[in-house]
Amino acid sequence: MEDNIKISLAPIQGYTDWIYRRAFQEYIGGVDEFYTPFLVLQNDGxxxxxxxxxxxxxxxxxxxxxxxxxxxxxxEFKYFEDYFSELGYVKMNWNLGCPYPMITKRGRGSGLLPYPEKIRDLLDNAYSSKLALSIKLRLGLIDPKEIFSVLDVLKDFNLDDLILHPRTAKQMYKGDIDRNIYEQCVNSYKKEIAYNGDIAFEDDYKELILRFPNLSHVMIGRGILNDLYLPKKIKGLDIPPEEERKQILKQFHQKVFTDNCGLLNGEAQVLHKMKPFWEHFSNHFQMERKVYKLIKKSVGINKYEKAVDFAFQQNLKD
Incomplete structure (x- = not known):
């Protein structure tokens, strides 16, 4: 459908870690850019x-x-720019979108959005342009109109990417996405703003691109976790037939499972990691509720593996 659209995998804490990203790239594909879950300095620096x-x-x-x-x-800003530069990265992303109070109450993430001049101060005095800078943000902490003062600041800087999730932090991930304000933001900013939020199915993307035909970059999170082939569907790339797709999904799961077994200590830690994985992965199967229920109830690796075997005996969704 849209083979020229750029698709980024949104960072989701607890899910899209290096093990998940590496397996996705090896077995699935279709994503152009991956973002790490955010790094934060601890109290001891x-x-x-x-x-x-x-x-x-x-x-x-x-x-x-x-x-x-x-x-x-x-x-903090200087620390991360230096750190990523030393590791050889050429681009970094400043998260101004995290809605969780433990972050916002400390003046990080969306907690900065009511203070556009503080954002300007950080960009003026901390950012050295060693790396290209991408920014992910929301409409505001509480008031969705906060975004316009922030955009007035960001216009003055040469940013590589601006990615907007059109909800406030107060909304978290609930309530309606405000695409009307997103449209106002695009018109106000005069440059492209990548879109993030509530792209769960191919039809969601079609509806989005119908309204914003010049959009060339979307960031998708849970939509991809629920359907690993969503990026390829959006791009109009070939999707394997069901049996082949099932084998690929099986290999993908096995890679994630095996790598986590090698990293974590003991069955309890592995199951604590893998059960949430199936919260989304079970959506690939027609009997998703039964599949997920058996995974959740499994005690010990042996019962977990039997539940996995049951899952892959089921038909996949289209």
């Missing part, structure tokens, strides 16, 4: 080892990966 692993360049050599971070001070 260090980065968690698990977060460091997310951006180790040797792990995902074949992936077009953009590291994402949250920062509310000049020192």
């Amino acid at each position: 260090t980065i968690r080892k698990s977060h460091q692993r997310e951006v180790e360049p040797y792990i995902e050599k074949s992936i077009n990966l953009v590291p994402q971070f949250v920062a509310g001070t000049i020192s």
